[in-house]
Amino acid sequence: MSGISCISCEGKLQRSEIQHGLKAQVCADCGGVWLDLDEYKEWLLQTAIVVHEGDFSSLVEVSEQSPHALFCSDCDRMLHKYRLSPQLPVRIDRCSPCGKVWLDAPEWQVLQQQGETTELLRVLNDRGQREIREMEARQRREQADLRRFGAVDYRRLQDVRSWLDSHPLRAELLAYLQKPAN
Ligand SMILES: [Zn+2]
Numbered sequence: 665m666s667g668i669s670c671i672s673c674e675g676k677l678q679r680s681e682i683q684h685g686l687k688a689q690v691c692a693d694c695g696g697v698w699l700d701l702d703e704y705k706e707w708l709l710q711t712a713i714v715v716h717e718g719d720f721s722s723l724v725e726v727s728e729q730s731p732h733a734l735f736c737s738d739c740d741r742m743l744h745k746y747r748l749s750p751q752l753p754v755r756i757d758r759c760s761p762c763g764k765v766w767l768d769a770p771e772w773q774v775l776q777q778q779g780e781t782t783e784l785l786r787v788l789n790d791r792g793q794r795e796i797r798e799m800e801a802r803q804r805r806e807q808a809d810l811r812r813f814g815a816v817d818y819r820r821l822q823d824v825r826s827w828l829d830s831h832p833l834r835a836e837l838l839a840y841l842q843k844p845a846n
Pocket residue numbers: 736737738739740741759760761762763
């Protein structure tokens with residue numbers, strides 16, 4: 665169908681191929697991608713990638729409201745945001761009832777660069793979102809430790825920790841270190 669305008673910038677959407685065999689509505693102005701998850705799933709099946717029904721049905725709305733809310737062009741509902749990756753501060757927007765996702769211009773390319781275009785359902789399901797959140801929390805803790813101790817000592821701590829963790833006498837070594845010398 666023509667005449668649908670971009671839900672992000674009001675530009676003109678054109679149906680085009682975003683990956684071999686996969687078409688979506690792509691905005692000629694901002695480059696964003698409006699993707700139908702049924703078509704996406706179909707494409708996965710055609711490319712002989714096994715989709716577990718569980719992955720698809722366990723999609724949940726992990727909502728995260730933002731001031732830049734987008735609204736579905738089909739049903740006018742506000743889209744919910746999903747993390748794409750712990751490394752990148754990007755969010756995929758999804759209309760759950762209509763089964764469509766919006767990807768800003770860099771987001772599909774990010775999936776392509778990471779070789780993860782077939783992982784969209786995993787990214788969107790609740791376990792995928794939880795894993796991403798856990799990774800983000802771990803990275804925040806690491807950043808906080810790095811600031812607290814400084815780069816040199818932080819690296820030394822990491823070395824000591826990996827040495828201790830693989831040592832059969834770990835507990836005794838730790839107890840020794842905590843005792844005053846002599
Ligand atoms: Zn919708």
